[in-house]
Amino acid sequence: MKRHQVTIVDIAKKLNLSKSTVSRVLTGHPSVSDKTRQAVLELAEQLDYQRNMLSISLLNRKSNTIGIIVPEFISSYFPQVIMGAQEVAAEAGYNTIICHSNETYETEVANTKLMLANQVDGVLVSLTKETRNFDHLKIFERKGIPIVFFNRVCEDMDVPKVMVDDYEGAFRAVEHLVKRKKKRIAHLAGPDSLPISVKRLKGYKAALKKYNIPIDEELIIPYDLSIGKVKIYVNHLLRLAxxxxxxxxxxxxxxxxxxxxxxxxxxxxxxxxxxxxxxxxFASDLIDPPLTTVSQPVREIGSTAAQLLIDQINRDVSEWKSIIKVLKTELIVRKSS
Structure with missing residues (x-):
């Protein structure tokens, strides 16, 4: 037997109140007495009332929902970013919709359509390795929906961005290797479509230059981040004369x-x-030997991006600012170096 879904009308009848009064309570409107508010909320909980978020968003022109689009879940990076973002969003009264683009441009486009269909108030985005066209993201700008990029950002859009100092982090990592008396330092680089790849490559080269170590292009291998290909490239490097x-x-x-x-x-x-x-x-400290790595303030990236987004949502469109937040990294030295 199909269960009856409790409506605003049911609550209004039981409490002998108008529908508009009950609606104001359930949408957080201030012009209701504390006594009425308490009675409505208690009954709504008893009856397991579920708000119709679409109807509320049509009334308020806000869904109190933000979207988060990430490219992968292979590492712990993006789950930690999401946790940081969700903490800030929840505290501000926002729900979150999370989409995983699986490193494909087509899925990322589909994710943006889903966000628009769900009438999100704003969206946090980290791009896929394939993304070179940004028309699907510029739709948010045209519709007046705030967008904030983090980690893998779009430099073609004048919107807020949160990232770390990739250049400095890479420089310190390679400098560390030089100080360990390493002279032939290879770099497995990311695709040049991602600004983080470009900046880390520049940091790598700058460190070699500082210590007068010739840059050997044979030792630099950009690849598409498909882990299965790492074996091919590492074996190639080891077979060099x-x-x-x-x-x-x-x-x-x-x-x-x-x-x-x-x-x-x-x-x-x-x-x-x-x-x-x-x-x-997380896995970098569990392998043998533990991995030397450049640590990023991952939770802070998520919380900073979410706060920037909420700040934008609460501003008039004409007041949006393309703030860029660059956070510091830290070299964590372990036994792999």
Whole structure:
């Protein structure tokens, strides 16, 4: 038997109140007495009343919902960012819709359509490795819906962004390897479509230049972040006539995979070849040897991005500001280097 869904009319009848009074209570309107508010909320809880969020959003022109679009869940990075964002959103009275684009442009486009269909008040986005066209994201701007990028940002859009100092983090990682007497430092880089890849590559090159170590393009391998390809590239590096004595990786999943491959070859880490990652993923401290990595304030990235988004939602469209927040990284030295 189908269960009757409790409506505002049911609550109004039981309390002998008008529908408009009950509606004002359930939508948080201030012009209701405390006694009436308490009676309505208590009965609503007893009857397990579920608000029709679409109807409320049509009335208020707000859904009190924000969207979060992330490219992957391979590492702990994006789940931690989401947790940081959700804490701020919940405190401000916002629900969250989370979409995973699985590193594909087509899925990211579909995710944005879902966000628009659910009438989100704003959206946090980290781009896929494939995203080079941003028309689907510019729709939010045209509709007056705030958007904030984090980590993998769109430099073509003049909107708020939250990122870390990727250049500085990469510079310090490579400088650390140089100070460990490493001279042939390879770099497994990310795709040049991502600004973080470009900045980390620049940091890598700047550190080598500072210490007068020639930049050997043979040791720089950009790749599409597909972990299955790491074995191909690491084996290629090890087969060089003059192989590297260290590898700086674009992120921790790449570094962890590289470390396992090097060990299977019977090489000692870090004596024969040192390995450094970027992100300080949960797994980086659990492998053998533990991974040296560049730590990012991941929760802070999420909370900062969410607060920027909510600030934008609460402003008039004409007052939106394209704030850029750049957070600091920290080199965590472990036994892989």
């Amino acid at each position: 003059n192989p590297p004595d260290a590898i700086f990786c674009i992120n921790d999943p790449t570094a962890i995979e590289a470390l396992q491959i090097v060990k299977k070859k019977g090489l000692d880490v870090p004596k024969d070849i040192a390995i450094v990652g970027f992100s300080n993923d």
